Amino acid sequence: MNRKVAGASVTVVMSVSLLAACSGNSGTPEGDKAAGEAGKTKAVPKIYIYQNTGQLNQKPEGSVPAKLEEMKKMYVDKLGIEPVAIVPPQGGDASSQKLNLLLGSSSDEVDTFQANWDDLAPKGAIIPLNDLLDKYGQDIKKAWNDKAWEYMKDKDGKIWGIPRGEPAVHYPIWVRTDWLQKLNLKMPQTLDELEAVLKAFKEQDPDGNGKDDTIPMMTDLNGIKNALMGGFTEFGNSNWIDPADKKMKPPELAPGFKDYVAKLADWYQKGYLYKESFSKFDPTELLKTNRVGMSSMWYSRITLLFPQIKPNLPADANYEIIRGIQGPKGKLMTATAGNTASMVITKKAKHPEAVMKFINYQYQDIPTNHLTAAFGTNWGYVGDSKFDVELKSKDIEYAGEFMVSLGTATELKYAFKDPVKKMHADYLTKEALNTSVAKMPVDANILYDKQKLDENIPTLGDINRLRSEELVKFVTGARPLSDFDKYIDQLYKAGLDKWIAEYTRQYNEKKK
Structure with a gap:
């Protein structure tokens, strides 16, 4: 803590105590109560956001510090919550390593980030959100449809994350x-x-x-x-x-x-x-x-x-x-099924209710609060529209470190007139959810239990590696196509029979 700030705080507390001692009520129960309340300052909870949603693509190094502080003050004033941004190092591996260090450290704080919840829930790294959503997340609950929420639930109905998306088309030509x-x-x-x-x-x-x-x-x-x-x-x-x-x-x-x-x-x-x-x-x-x-x-x-x-x-x-x-x-295209990508809240979070309130605020008055979280004050509606938006300046000063409401529930509610943003917005609003142009995966609605897959298919990692590496070899000519039957034999030797048995068991158990 800054010594000057600390000293000032002590001076304020001492002054309040002296005033209370000089008052006529000093020594009485009423006077003691008043002095105690006067000496208290309302604590503003801090929440730590690891910004790995992809929002920082527009400015990977993060915001101009003064603009970030301006946004932080806005949230403190509006919500009584102080968000603290953690900007990941650039590069997927470096970002994941940094996040793992934060989760494993006994001192560093990290409260919310994007992840596949089913990778973390079995490890005890995150908390279920049912009660928090019921108490503080009503706007979040309304924003997402039942289909999206199904991907957030385990077999017991516990909700582990706030959705990011739903079945969509992501790979057009x-x-x-x-x-x-x-x-x-x-x-x-x-x-x-x-x-x-x-x-x-x-x-x-x-x-x-x-x-x-x-x-x-x-x-x-x-x-x-x-x-x-x-x-x-x-x-x-x-x-x-x-x-x-x-x-x-x-x-x-x-x-x-x-x-x-x-x-x-x-x-x-x-x-x-x-x-x-x-x-x-x-x-x-x-x-x-x-x-x-x-x-x-x-x-x-x-x-x-x-x-x-x-x-x-x-x-x-x-x-x-x-x-x-x-x-x-x-x-030609295959749609991407819904998945478990979501905003999660860590077990380390000291103020999980504040995290949920903060996220919920961005789902109020969609898309206004969402856009402000993404672009700060550098945006506005076009004319009287509540759909068409534009950036005020091409110079990005606030990069969106406090954005925690990405996904189809928010991003399909507006479109940019700015030529640099318009193409992306048009795809999201007009193309992404039109799954009729693609084939839907047979098991698109099945949420496989990853823990059971790992337990019952001990060589799952080897099988997945073969499936990706050997396909590349065939395509690039590193392996002749005449070896294709040998490749299938390799998969079976690696445990494909167990893969088939476990995926079939879970599919039959979970299909509706």
């Missing part, structure tokens, strides 16, 4: 429409047409730099699975029930999966897929090169990044979603 026009190509509607566009982008120099360096498609492992697999397998990137034995099986065993792998391997060898897709690369820097024809990565790799760099690209540069495209087995 975006295409440079200015390149289509330049090469006199139409928007592809079949896999064959898509391949023809990839070939043209690769060979016909649509970026006009005179070099054979065009990247037809920027992708990653999740992107090629969720954006493309549905065109080859009946259920897309999903577990499925084998009609032959009524058992739950992974997509690797589905008819058509080998064809899917063969097509990707062919595209990779022809240079249609970015060569570094399955290692670490910076999508922003890649987009800046003006060489990327398509993207099948997480939607925000285009909606957030492209508008930021568009001023440095040709004036007609534009990405649009390929809609309605079909493969031999129908829709």
